Structures are given as structure tokens and as C-alpha cells.
Amino acid sequence: MRIVVAVAAAAGLALAAAPLLAQEHPEMEAARQSLESARSQLQSAAKDYGGHRKKALEQVNHALEEIKEGLAVANQKEKKVEKKEERVEKKDQNLQRKEQQLQQKEQNMKAE
Numbered sequence: 001m002r003i004v005v006a007v008a009a010a011a012g013l014a015l016a017a018a019p020l021l022a023q024e025h026p027e028m029e030a031a032r033q034s035l036e037s038a039r040s041q042l043q044s045a046a047k048d049y050g051g052h053r054k055k056a057l058e059q060v061n062h063a064l065e066e067i068k069e070g071l072a073v074a075n076q077k078e079k080k081v082e083k084k085e086e087r088v089e090k091k092d093q094n095l096q097r098k099e100q101q102l103q104q105k106e107q108n109m110k111a112e
Helices: 002-024 026-044 049-111
Strands: none
């Protein structure tokens, strides 16, 4: 029972994350959906067409893997940008704090 709940929770998280990816990369999401539809149609085809159906299915699976890897690369780049933004923000906060300290010292010196 715990396994079923864990799998359901993981599936729920994956489904919840999918709209985020769709919003961030709509073209890649549309391509992924089209390829999954094509894969389904190829899998349900009654004939082998001289091995060409199988080869097409392999290429569709490869294209789906490429989309997955491309989104992973985009995600890594976005994370790097976020980290840089966080570092800049932290430096800005430090500078603001130092400026406040200097202003306080200046006010203390004027009061003396």
C-alpha cells in the first residue's frame, strides 16, 4: 500500500511539474506531445512495413530522449543564472548594510 501511495505521489509531482515546463518551453512541450502521439500510432500499427515502422519508432523514441536532454540542459542553464542573480542580490544587500553602517557612523561623528 505504501508503494502505491509513493508512486501516486511521484506521479502527481511529475504531473504538477509538467505545466511549469510547458509554460517555460512551449515549443518543446508541443513537440514532445506530438512525438508521443506519433509513437502511440506507430505502436498500434498492424503491419511492420518491411521494418520501417520499427525504425521509425526507434527514431521517435530517440527524438523524445533528445527533447528530455534538451530540457535538462535548459534547466541547468536557468539554475546557473538564478545562482548568479542570488549572488548579485546578496552582494547588493551587503553593500546596502555597509552604507547604512557608514551613515550611522557619520551621524555619530556629527553628534559628537
